[in-house]
Amino acid sequence: MKSSSEPHRTCEVTIVGGGIVGLATTYQLLSQRPGTEVVLVEKEPRVAAHQTGHNSGVIHSGLYYKPGSRKAETCVRGSKEMFAFCRAHDIPHERCGKVVVATDPAEIERLDELERRGRANGVQLTRIGPDGLRDVEPHATGLEALHVPDAAIVDYRVVAERLRDLVVEGGGEIRFGARVRSMREAPHGVILETEDGTTIQSATAVTCCGLQSDRVARQTTPDLRTKIVPFRGEYYEVVPERAELVHGMIYPVPDPRFPFLGVHFTRRIGGGVEAGPNAVLALRREGYGRFSFSPRDALDSLGYSGFWRLARRYLKTGLAEIYRSFHKPAFTRALQKLVPEVRSEDLRRGGAGVRAQALDRNGSLIDDFALVETDRIVHVVNAPSPAATASLAIGEEIAGLMRKRMSRHVGSAARDGKRQESA
Numbered sequence: 001m002k003s004s005s006e007p008h009r010t011c012e013v014t015i016v017g018g019g020i021v022g023l024a025t026t027y028q029l030l031s032q033r034p035g036t037e038v039v040l041v042e043k044e045p046r047v048a049a050h051q052t053g054h055n056s057g058v059i060h061s062g063l064y065y066k067p068g069s070r071k072a073e074t075c076v077r078g079s080k081e082m083f084a085f086c087r088a089h090d091i092p093h094e095r096c097g098k099v100v101v102a103t104d105p106a107e108i109e110r111l112d113e114l115e116r117r118g119r120a121n122g123v124q125l126t127r128i129g130p131d132g133l134r135d136v137e138p139h140a141t142g143l144e145a146l147h148v149p150d151a152a153i154v155d156y157r158v159v160a161e162r163l164r165d166l167v168v169e170g171g172g173e174i175r176f177g178a179r180v181r182s183m184r185e186a187p188h189g190v191i192l193e194t195e196d197g198t199t200i201q202s203a204t205a206v207t208c209c210g211l212q213s214d215r216v217a218r219q220t221t222p223d224l225r226t227k228i229v230p231f232r233g234e235y236y237e238v239v240p241e242r243a244e245l246v247h248g249m250i251y252p253v254p255d256p257r258f259p260f261l262g263v264h265f266t267r268r269i270g271g272g273v274e275a276g277p278n279a280v281l282a283l284r285r286e287g288y289g290r291f292s293f294s295p296r297d298a299l300d301s302l303g304y305s306g307f308w309r310l311a312r313r314y315l316k317t318g319l320a321e322i323y324r325s326f327h328k329p330a331f332t333r334a335l336q337k338l339v340p341e342v343r344s345e346d347l348r349r350g351g352a353g354v355r356a357q358a359l360d361r362n363g364s365l366i367d368d369f370a371l372v373e374t375d376r377i378v379h380v381v382n383a384p385s386p387a388a389t390a391s392l393a394i395g396e397e398i399a400g401l402m403r404k405r406m407s408r409h410v411g412s413a414a415r416d417g418k419r420q421e422s423a
């Protein structure tokens with residue numbers, strides 16, 4: 001990994017954030033415009049330290065997302081690119097397929113809507129009844145289901161590490177331990193100061209900061225209207241002796257009011273089966289334990305009017321999620337709706353991830369991926385699931401936006417920076 005102690009650095013593009021979106025953007029930029037002088041800065045000592053390294057590892061096929069939305073378009077395109085990328089770089093992945101199962105008559109209409117969305121998005125799927133379900137997942141029960149054979153699994157940490165290596169091979173520089181603590185857009189370029197004592201003057205910049213994305217974006221866009229609210233997702237592992245209960249992935253029909261998929265079973269590419277994740281409001285953005293707490297993060301959520309509007313609307317659901325987080329039998333009951341044979345003793349606590357979910361002042365969870373653009377900067381302000389699946393497509397789109405900015409601005413920042421250095 002290149003690293004440099006230069007206190008003042010100039011470049012054409014700075015990318016902030018070494019999760020999968022920042023890495024895919026840098027990779028696509030270097031593919032579209034080889035030789036671009038790009039510096040990626042990451043506050044942690046490694047890539048994929050947050051959402052990218054703490055997720056379910058599913059390559060989604062595009063079933064859930066509103067046709068025409070950015071999520072639908074980039075998930076469908078991005079999953080194809082992700083398969084091609086994994087094949088090209090020998091990254092283990094497996095099309096194990098998934099079923100989405102309606103277990104209650106009230107869910108049939110929602111399953112119809114998912115089927116309609118899936119077909120509109122071009123997802124290959126089959127509607128199946130209890131017998132068809134038994135053929136695919138012998139231990140699952142339900143009234144009706146959708147079978148999506150193309151849904152797959154991968155380890156996104158491995159994908160991120162490969163992207164990291166390709167970025168460096170392509171001439172990009174990656175600086176770890178370099179938290180961006182200030183950022184401003186000046187007439188001659190974007191000025192970033194990092195915690196390792198470097199000032200970077202860049203013609204253009206992209207920020208992909210996941211759980212910190214609103215804070216970083218607000219430095220140059222003070223009127224940003226959204227706030228990141230963190231939702232922790234906790235997993236259980238199915239003990240190896242009972243892993244045969246699940247062949248691929250088994251999902252419930254999601255509640256359309258929320259952008260989360262409901263607790264489900266997922267086979268992991270490294271072996272074993274996980275159950276989860278739930279979605280519990282977290283009091284620390286990058287805290288993975290049930291008792292993780294940050295006064296700053298908690299106050300940030302609690303001091304935001306949108307949070308209280310959301311809380312008033314969904315108080316019961318929120319409390320039920322907290323109860324289920326602490327009460328294993330409640331978690332088990334949710335899973336037994338899908339696989340009745342699973343017992344509490346078949347499950348042991350696993351890891352957790354924290355989702356960065358943007359919320360607006362009206363208390364609405366922003367459903368689609370969202371970018372905020374200025375003259376020189378693109379801020380990614382909402383990239384929840386399926387952004388890992390869609391990362392190569394999102395990166396492609398942002399790389400295109402940056403090329404336009406570079407055609408306007410490149411030359412000026414580098415020249416001005418060199419003048420300052422020699423002054």
Ligand SMILES: Cc1cc2nc3c(=O)[nH]c(=O)nc-3n(C[C@H](O)[C@H](O)[C@H](O)COP(=O)(O)OP(=O)(O)OC[C@H]3O[C@@H](n4cnc5c(N)ncnc54)[C@H](O)[C@@H]3O)c2cc1C
Pocket residue numbers: 016017018019020021022041042043044047048049050051052053054055056057058059060178179180181208209210211212213216232233277352353354355356383384385386387388389390
């Ligand atoms: C529990 C869970 C399950 C999920 N399951 C799936 C799934 O199965 N499939 C799927 O497609 N998606 C899934 N997702 C969503 C997916 O993981 C995310 O959408 C994706 O990883 C977002 O990538 P990112 O690069 O935007 O964010 P991150 O991976 O969070 O990366 C952001 C990076 O920015 C860095 N950063 C922040 N602030 C600064 C700063 N000031 N200076 C420098 N660096 C900074 C952080 O350290 C971090 O490394 C899941 C997410 C969670 C939490």
